[in-house]
Amino acid sequence: MENLIKIIKELTISDEEKALILQELKAVDKTIAITEFKYNRTVIDKAAITNVLNASIQEIDKQKKDIEAANNEIKQNLLELDAKKKLIEEKNNDLNKALNKLKSAQSQLIQAEKMASLGELTAGIAHEIQNPLNFVNNFSELSNELLEELKVEIENGNNGEVKELLEDTIQNIQKITHHGQRASSIVKGMLQHSRTNSGQKEPTDINALCDEYLRLSYHGFRAKDKSFNADFKTDFDESLPKINVIPQDIGRVLLNLINNAFYAAPLPPPAGGEFKGPDYLHKPMVMVKTSYLPPSADGEMKGAGTGGTCIISVSDNGPGIPAEIKNKIFQPFFTTKPTGSGTGLGLSLSYDIVKTHGGEIKVRSVKAKGTEFIIQIPTS
Protein backbone atom coordinates (compact mmCIF):
# COMPACT_ATOMS: atom_id res chain seq x y z
CA MET A 1 0.00 0.00 0.00
CA GLU A 2 2.80 2.41 1.01
CA ASN A 3 4.60 1.54 -2.27
CA LEU A 4 1.42 2.08 -4.23
CA ILE A 5 0.98 5.51 -2.64
CA LYS A 6 4.64 6.38 -3.46
CA ILE A 7 4.14 5.30 -7.11
CA ILE A 8 0.93 7.24 -7.42
CA LYS A 9 2.56 10.38 -5.94
CA GLU A 10 5.37 10.17 -8.52
CA LEU A 11 2.88 9.76 -11.39
CA THR A 12 2.59 12.76 -13.75
CA ILE A 13 -1.09 13.37 -13.25
CA SER A 14 -2.90 16.28 -11.77
CA ASP A 15 -3.10 16.64 -8.00
CA GLU A 16 -6.90 16.25 -8.08
CA GLU A 17 -6.56 12.97 -9.95
CA LYS A 18 -3.94 11.80 -7.48
CA ALA A 19 -6.16 12.68 -4.54
CA LEU A 20 -9.09 10.82 -6.17
CA ILE A 21 -7.04 7.68 -6.77
CA LEU A 22 -5.62 7.82 -3.26
CA GLN A 23 -9.08 8.16 -1.84
CA GLU A 24 -10.34 5.15 -3.84
CA LEU A 25 -7.28 3.21 -2.82
CA LYS A 26 -7.93 3.87 0.88
CA ALA A 27 -11.52 2.79 0.49
CA VAL A 28 -10.41 -0.45 -1.15
CA ASP A 29 -7.89 -0.99 1.63
CA LYS A 30 -10.56 -0.52 4.23
CA THR A 31 -12.87 -3.02 2.51
CA ILE A 32 -10.01 -5.52 2.36
CA ALA A 33 -9.32 -5.06 6.09
CA ILE A 34 -12.99 -5.60 6.93
CA THR A 35 -13.22 -8.67 4.69
CA GLU A 36 -10.06 -10.02 6.27
CA PHE A 37 -11.51 -9.50 9.75
CA LYS A 38 -14.77 -11.17 8.77
CA TYR A 39 -12.92 -14.09 7.25
CA ASN A 40 -10.91 -14.56 10.41
CA ARG A 41 -14.06 -14.45 12.48
CA THR A 42 -15.70 -17.06 10.27
CA VAL A 43 -12.74 -19.37 10.65
CA ILE A 44 -12.95 -19.04 14.44
CA ASP A 45 -16.72 -19.60 14.42
CA LYS A 46 -16.35 -22.61 12.21
CA ALA A 47 -13.85 -24.15 14.60
CA ALA A 48 -16.15 -23.48 17.53
CA ILE A 49 -19.15 -24.95 15.71
CA THR A 50 -17.10 -28.00 14.74
CA ASN A 51 -16.17 -28.45 18.40
CA VAL A 52 -19.75 -28.14 19.52
CA LEU A 53 -20.92 -30.53 16.79
CA ASN A 54 -18.26 -33.06 17.73
CA ALA A 55 -19.30 -32.86 21.34
CA SER A 56 -22.96 -33.27 20.38
CA ILE A 57 -22.18 -36.27 18.19
CA GLN A 58 -20.30 -37.86 21.07
CA GLU A 59 -23.19 -37.10 23.42
CA ILE A 60 -25.72 -38.56 20.95
CA ASP A 61 -23.52 -41.62 20.53
CA LYS A 62 -23.43 -42.05 24.26
CA GLN A 63 -27.18 -41.66 24.57
CA LYS A 64 -27.70 -44.13 21.75
CA LYS A 65 -25.61 -46.64 23.64
CA ASP A 66 -27.50 -45.93 26.84
CA ILE A 67 -30.81 -46.46 25.01
CA GLU A 68 -29.55 -49.72 23.55
CA ALA A 69 -28.50 -50.88 26.99
CA ALA A 70 -31.88 -49.89 28.42
CA ASN A 71 -33.57 -51.65 25.53
CA ASN A 72 -31.63 -54.81 26.24
CA GLU A 73 -32.52 -54.57 29.88
CA ILE A 74 -36.20 -54.19 29.01
CA LYS A 75 -36.00 -57.19 26.71
CA GLN A 76 -34.39 -59.18 29.49
CA ASN A 77 -37.04 -58.06 31.93
CA LEU A 78 -39.76 -58.98 29.45
CA LEU A 79 -38.29 -62.46 29.13
CA GLU A 80 -38.15 -62.78 32.88
CA LEU A 81 -41.74 -61.52 33.16
CA ASP A 82 -42.82 -64.03 30.57
CA ALA A 83 -41.16 -66.81 32.50
CA LYS A 84 -42.80 -65.59 35.70
CA LYS A 85 -46.16 -65.36 33.96
CA LYS A 86 -45.85 -68.96 32.83
CA LEU A 87 -44.93 -70.00 36.35
CA ILE A 88 -47.90 -68.14 37.77
CA GLU A 89 -50.18 -69.71 35.18
CA GLU A 90 -48.90 -73.14 36.10
CA LYS A 91 -49.39 -72.43 39.79
CA ASN A 92 -52.84 -71.11 39.02
CA ASN A 93 -53.70 -74.31 37.21
CA ASP A 94 -52.39 -76.35 40.12
CA LEU A 95 -54.44 -74.25 42.53
CA ASN A 96 -57.55 -74.65 40.40
CA LYS A 97 -57.07 -78.40 40.33
CA ALA A 98 -56.60 -78.46 44.10
CA LEU A 99 -59.67 -76.28 44.52
CA ASN A 100 -61.77 -78.59 42.38
CA LYS A 101 -60.55 -81.58 44.34
CA LEU A 102 -61.42 -79.78 47.57
CA LYS A 103 -64.84 -78.87 46.24
CA SER A 104 -65.66 -82.43 45.29
CA ALA A 105 -64.29 -83.68 48.63
CA GLN A 106 -66.44 -81.11 50.38
CA SER A 107 -69.60 -82.09 48.52
CA GLN A 108 -68.87 -85.73 49.34
CA LEU A 109 -68.50 -84.79 53.00
CA ILE A 110 -71.74 -82.84 52.93
CA GLN A 111 -73.48 -85.80 51.36
CA ALA A 112 -71.97 -88.15 53.96
CA GLU A 113 -73.14 -85.88 56.74
CA LYS A 114 -76.61 -85.69 55.17
CA MET A 115 -76.85 -89.45 55.06
CA ALA A 116 -75.56 -89.72 58.64
CA SER A 117 -78.14 -87.26 59.91
CA LEU A 118 -80.78 -89.02 57.81
CA GLY A 119 -79.85 -92.17 59.72
CA GLU A 120 -80.41 -90.25 62.95
CA LEU A 121 -83.73 -89.07 61.55
CA THR A 122 -85.04 -92.46 60.50
CA ALA A 123 -86.48 -93.39 63.89
CA GLY A 124 -88.18 -90.01 64.18
CA ILE A 125 -89.56 -90.24 60.67
CA ALA A 126 -90.87 -93.75 61.26
CA HIS A 127 -92.65 -92.47 64.36
CA GLU A 128 -94.06 -89.45 62.54
CA ILE A 129 -95.31 -91.56 59.64
CA GLN A 130 -96.80 -94.18 61.94
CA ASN A 131 -99.28 -91.62 63.25
CA PRO A 132 -100.99 -90.71 59.94
CA LEU A 133 -100.73 -94.34 58.85
CA ASN A 134 -102.71 -95.40 61.93
CA PHE A 135 -105.38 -92.89 60.94
CA VAL A 136 -105.44 -94.14 57.37
CA ASN A 137 -105.74 -97.77 58.51
CA ASN A 138 -108.43 -97.07 61.09
CA PHE A 139 -110.53 -94.89 58.80
CA SER A 140 -110.25 -97.39 55.95
CA GLU A 141 -111.49 -100.17 58.18
CA LEU A 142 -114.29 -97.95 59.42
CA SER A 143 -115.25 -97.03 55.87
CA ASN A 144 -115.44 -100.69 54.97
CA GLU A 145 -117.87 -101.31 57.79
CA LEU A 146 -119.92 -98.27 56.77
CA LEU A 147 -120.12 -99.53 53.18
CA GLU A 148 -121.27 -102.98 54.37
CA GLU A 149 -124.03 -101.28 56.39
CA LEU A 150 -124.84 -99.11 53.38
CA LYS A 151 -125.36 -102.23 51.26
CA VAL A 152 -127.85 -103.61 53.77
CA GLU A 153 -129.76 -100.30 54.05
CA ILE A 154 -129.96 -99.96 50.24
CA GLU A 155 -131.39 -103.51 50.02
CA ASN A 156 -133.91 -102.55 52.75
CA GLY A 157 -134.74 -99.35 50.89
CA ASN A 158 -134.06 -97.08 53.93
CA ASN A 159 -133.29 -93.91 52.03
CA GLY A 160 -132.73 -91.76 55.13
CA GLU A 161 -130.19 -94.23 56.57
CA VAL A 162 -128.49 -94.53 53.17
CA LYS A 163 -127.97 -90.76 53.01
CA GLU A 164 -126.47 -90.61 56.54
CA LEU A 165 -124.15 -93.51 55.88
CA LEU A 166 -122.98 -91.92 52.65
CA GLU A 167 -122.20 -88.63 54.47
CA ASP A 168 -120.15 -90.53 57.09
CA THR A 169 -118.25 -92.41 54.41
CA ILE A 170 -117.41 -89.20 52.54
CA GLN A 171 -116.08 -87.62 55.74
CA ASN A 172 -114.01 -90.73 56.43
CA ILE A 173 -112.47 -90.69 53.01
CA GLN A 174 -111.59 -87.00 53.41
CA LYS A 175 -109.75 -87.89 56.63
CA ILE A 176 -107.93 -90.73 54.87
CA THR A 177 -106.83 -88.31 52.15
CA HIS A 178 -105.68 -85.75 54.71
CA HIS A 179 -103.54 -88.20 56.68
CA GLY A 180 -102.24 -89.83 53.52
CA GLN A 181 -101.04 -86.42 52.38
CA ARG A 182 -99.41 -85.80 55.76
CA ALA A 183 -97.45 -89.04 55.39
CA SER A 184 -96.46 -88.05 51.84
CA SER A 185 -95.17 -84.69 52.98
CA ILE A 186 -93.03 -86.35 55.65
CA VAL A 187 -91.52 -88.68 53.05
CA LYS A 188 -91.02 -85.70 50.71
CA GLY A 189 -89.17 -83.83 53.46
CA MET A 190 -86.96 -86.85 54.02
CA LEU A 191 -86.12 -87.07 50.33
CA GLN A 192 -85.40 -83.35 50.18
CA HIS A 193 -83.13 -83.67 53.16
CA SER A 194 -80.98 -86.26 51.40
CA ARG A 195 -80.95 -84.60 47.96
CA THR A 196 -77.52 -83.92 46.53
CA ASN A 197 -78.37 -80.85 44.52
CA SER A 198 -78.75 -77.60 46.38
CA GLY A 199 -82.29 -76.39 46.84
CA GLN A 200 -83.87 -73.06 46.02
CA LYS A 201 -84.72 -70.26 48.38
CA GLU A 202 -88.43 -70.03 49.08
CA PRO A 203 -90.66 -68.25 51.58
CA THR A 204 -90.52 -70.52 54.61
CA ASP A 205 -92.45 -70.74 57.85
CA ILE A 206 -89.53 -70.97 60.28
CA ASN A 207 -91.76 -71.78 63.26
CA ALA A 208 -93.22 -74.79 61.42
CA LEU A 209 -89.74 -75.90 60.34
CA CYS A 210 -88.47 -75.69 63.94
CA ASP A 211 -91.50 -77.61 65.19
CA GLU A 212 -91.09 -80.33 62.56
CA TYR A 213 -87.40 -80.95 63.24
CA LEU A 214 -87.85 -80.73 67.00
CA ARG A 215 -90.42 -83.55 66.85
CA LEU A 216 -88.33 -85.64 64.44
CA SER A 217 -85.26 -85.29 66.62
CA TYR A 218 -87.15 -85.98 69.86
CA HIS A 219 -88.85 -89.10 68.54
CA GLY A 220 -85.57 -90.20 67.01
CA PHE A 221 -83.81 -90.06 70.41
CA ARG A 222 -86.77 -91.76 72.11
CA ALA A 223 -86.89 -94.57 69.58
CA LYS A 224 -83.16 -95.27 69.86
CA ASP A 225 -83.00 -95.17 73.65
CA LYS A 226 -85.99 -96.21 75.72
CA SER A 227 -84.51 -94.60 78.85
CA PHE A 228 -84.18 -91.22 77.12
CA ASN A 229 -86.08 -88.77 79.27
CA ALA A 230 -85.33 -85.26 78.07
CA ASP A 231 -88.25 -82.92 77.57
CA PHE A 232 -88.71 -79.98 75.25
CA LYS A 233 -90.40 -76.60 75.18
CA THR A 234 -91.11 -74.19 72.38
CA ASP A 235 -91.64 -70.46 72.34
CA PHE A 236 -92.48 -69.35 68.82
CA ASP A 237 -92.95 -65.71 67.88
CA GLU A 238 -96.17 -65.70 65.85
CA SER A 239 -95.28 -62.31 64.34
CA LEU A 240 -92.36 -63.92 62.47
CA PRO A 241 -93.16 -63.60 58.74
CA LYS A 242 -92.23 -66.25 56.20
CA ILE A 243 -88.62 -65.69 55.27
CA ASN A 244 -86.74 -66.53 52.11
CA VAL A 245 -84.40 -69.44 52.85
CA ILE A 246 -83.47 -72.84 51.43
CA PRO A 247 -85.75 -74.90 53.72
CA GLN A 248 -83.76 -78.16 53.49
CA ASP A 249 -80.55 -76.35 54.44
CA ILE A 250 -81.99 -74.40 57.35
CA GLY A 251 -83.74 -77.64 58.35
CA ARG A 252 -80.35 -79.36 58.52
CA VAL A 253 -78.98 -76.56 60.70
CA LEU A 254 -81.95 -76.92 63.06
CA LEU A 255 -81.63 -80.69 63.15
CA ASN A 256 -77.90 -80.43 63.97
CA LEU A 257 -78.46 -77.94 66.78
CA ILE A 258 -81.48 -79.78 68.21
CA ASN A 259 -79.73 -83.18 68.04
CA ASN A 260 -76.71 -81.66 69.80
CA ALA A 261 -79.02 -80.20 72.45
CA PHE A 262 -80.90 -83.50 73.05
CA TYR A 263 -77.53 -85.25 73.24
CA ALA A 264 -76.14 -82.73 75.77
CA ALA A 265 -79.20 -82.18 77.98
CA PRO A 266 -79.14 -85.57 79.79
CA LEU A 267 -75.34 -85.61 80.22
CA PRO A 268 -73.97 -85.48 83.79
CA PRO A 269 -72.55 -82.19 85.10
CA PRO A 270 -68.95 -81.42 84.16
CA ALA A 271 -66.30 -83.17 86.23
CA GLY A 272 -65.94 -81.63 89.67
CA GLY A 273 -69.15 -79.62 89.33
CA GLU A 274 -72.83 -80.06 89.99
CA PHE A 275 -75.91 -78.62 88.33
CA LYS A 276 -77.28 -76.58 91.24
CA GLY A 277 -77.52 -77.60 94.87
CA PRO A 278 -77.34 -81.19 96.21
CA ASP A 279 -81.18 -81.37 96.32
CA TYR A 280 -81.62 -80.13 92.77
CA LEU A 281 -83.21 -82.73 90.52
CA HIS A 282 -81.83 -82.24 87.05
CA LYS A 283 -84.54 -82.47 84.41
CA PRO A 284 -82.99 -82.53 80.94
CA MET A 285 -84.68 -79.87 78.82
CA VAL A 286 -84.34 -78.52 75.30
CA MET A 287 -85.88 -75.22 74.31
CA VAL A 288 -86.46 -73.87 70.79
CA LYS A 289 -87.39 -70.23 70.59
CA THR A 290 -87.94 -67.85 67.70
CA SER A 291 -88.27 -64.10 67.63
CA TYR A 292 -88.62 -61.40 65.06
CA LEU A 293 -86.99 -57.99 65.00
CA PRO A 294 -88.87 -55.86 62.48
CA PRO A 295 -86.82 -53.47 60.30
CA SER A 296 -87.36 -50.49 62.61
CA ALA A 297 -86.07 -52.34 65.65
CA ASP A 298 -82.98 -53.89 64.16
CA GLY A 299 -80.79 -50.78 64.33
CA GLU A 300 -78.86 -52.46 67.15
CA MET A 301 -78.34 -55.74 65.29
CA LYS A 302 -75.01 -55.47 63.56
CA GLY A 303 -74.66 -57.06 60.12
CA ALA A 304 -78.34 -57.82 59.90
CA GLY A 305 -78.94 -55.97 56.66
CA THR A 306 -81.58 -53.31 56.17
CA GLY A 307 -84.65 -55.53 56.66
CA GLY A 308 -85.82 -57.31 59.76
CA THR A 309 -84.06 -60.15 61.52
CA CYS A 310 -85.24 -63.65 62.30
CA ILE A 311 -83.70 -65.06 65.47
CA ILE A 312 -83.75 -68.76 66.32
CA SER A 313 -82.42 -69.99 69.63
CA VAL A 314 -81.80 -73.63 70.51
CA SER A 315 -80.82 -74.15 74.13
CA ASP A 316 -80.33 -77.00 76.56
CA ASN A 317 -79.62 -77.28 80.28
CA GLY A 318 -76.77 -79.75 79.82
CA PRO A 319 -73.20 -79.49 81.14
CA GLY A 320 -72.17 -76.64 78.79
CA ILE A 321 -69.21 -76.42 76.45
CA PRO A 322 -65.82 -76.32 78.21
CA ALA A 323 -64.11 -72.95 77.62
CA GLU A 324 -61.00 -74.65 76.17
CA ILE A 325 -62.93 -76.22 73.26
CA LYS A 326 -65.37 -73.38 72.60
CA ASN A 327 -63.29 -72.01 69.72
CA LYS A 328 -62.94 -75.45 68.12
CA ILE A 329 -66.54 -76.63 67.91
CA PHE A 330 -67.13 -75.01 64.50
CA GLN A 331 -64.10 -76.75 62.98
CA PRO A 332 -64.88 -79.63 60.63
CA PHE A 333 -64.40 -83.05 62.27
CA PHE A 334 -64.15 -81.64 65.77
CA THR A 335 -66.19 -83.89 68.02
CA THR A 336 -66.09 -84.96 71.64
CA LYS A 337 -68.57 -87.77 71.01
CA PRO A 338 -67.62 -91.45 70.85
CA THR A 339 -67.05 -92.93 67.39
CA GLY A 340 -70.36 -93.62 65.72
CA SER A 341 -72.17 -90.93 67.69
CA GLY A 342 -70.75 -87.86 65.99
CA THR A 343 -69.23 -86.83 62.69
CA GLY A 344 -67.95 -83.48 63.95
CA LEU A 345 -69.40 -81.93 60.81
CA GLY A 346 -72.72 -80.64 62.10
CA LEU A 347 -71.64 -77.26 63.41
CA SER A 348 -69.15 -76.56 60.63
CA LEU A 349 -71.83 -77.19 57.99
CA SER A 350 -74.39 -75.23 59.98
CA TYR A 351 -71.97 -72.32 60.10
CA ASP A 352 -71.53 -72.42 56.30
CA ILE A 353 -75.26 -72.65 55.65
CA VAL A 354 -76.08 -69.72 57.93
CA LYS A 355 -73.27 -67.67 56.32
CA THR A 356 -74.65 -68.36 52.80
CA HIS A 357 -77.97 -67.01 54.05
CA GLY A 358 -76.19 -63.81 55.08
CA GLY A 359 -76.73 -64.62 58.75
CA GLU A 360 -74.72 -65.36 61.85
CA ILE A 361 -74.52 -68.19 64.34
CA LYS A 362 -73.34 -67.59 67.90
CA VAL A 363 -72.94 -69.73 70.97
CA ARG A 364 -73.35 -68.93 74.64
CA SER A 365 -72.50 -71.53 77.19
CA VAL A 366 -72.25 -71.57 80.96
CA LYS A 367 -70.60 -74.41 82.83
CA ALA A 368 -73.12 -76.69 84.55
CA LYS A 369 -75.99 -74.51 83.31
CA GLY A 370 -76.29 -75.18 79.62
CA THR A 371 -75.71 -74.02 76.10
CA GLU A 372 -77.56 -71.74 73.74
CA PHE A 373 -76.99 -71.50 69.99
CA ILE A 374 -78.42 -68.36 68.41
CA ILE A 375 -78.98 -67.94 64.70
CA GLN A 376 -79.74 -64.57 63.17
CA ILE A 377 -80.95 -64.44 59.58
CA PRO A 378 -81.82 -61.21 57.78
CA THR A 379 -85.39 -61.41 56.47
CA SER A 380 -84.58 -59.49 53.29
Ligand SMILES: Nc1ncnc2c1ncn2[C@@H]1O[C@H](COP(=O)(O)OP(=O)(O)O)[C@@H](O)[C@H]1O
Ligand atom coordinates in the same frame (compact mmCIF):
# COMPACT_ATOMS: atom_id res chain seq x y z
N1 LIG B 1 -75.43 -78.22 73.05
C1 LIG B 1 -74.16 -78.60 73.24
N2 LIG B 1 -73.70 -78.82 74.50
C2 LIG B 1 -72.43 -79.20 74.72
N3 LIG B 1 -71.52 -79.39 73.73
C3 LIG B 1 -71.90 -79.18 72.46
C4 LIG B 1 -73.24 -78.78 72.14
N4 LIG B 1 -73.32 -78.64 70.81
C5 LIG B 1 -72.10 -78.95 70.32
N5 LIG B 1 -71.24 -79.29 71.30
C6 LIG B 1 -69.84 -79.66 71.14
O1 LIG B 1 -69.41 -79.36 69.81
C7 LIG B 1 -68.90 -80.52 69.17
C8 LIG B 1 -69.11 -80.44 67.68
O2 LIG B 1 -70.49 -80.51 67.35
P1 LIG B 1 -70.92 -80.94 65.90
O3 LIG B 1 -70.15 -80.13 64.91
O4 LIG B 1 -72.41 -80.88 65.83
O5 LIG B 1 -70.40 -82.40 65.73
P2 LIG B 1 -70.93 -83.73 66.48
O6 LIG B 1 -72.28 -83.45 67.00
O7 LIG B 1 -70.94 -84.76 65.40
O8 LIG B 1 -69.91 -84.00 67.56
C9 LIG B 1 -69.60 -81.66 69.87
O9 LIG B 1 -68.88 -82.87 69.77
C10 LIG B 1 -69.64 -81.15 71.32
O10 LIG B 1 -68.39 -81.32 71.95
Ligand SMILES: [Mg+2]
Ligand atom coordinates in the same frame (compact mmCIF):
# COMPACT_ATOMS: atom_id res chain seq x y z
MG1 LIG C 1 -73.88 -82.51 65.84
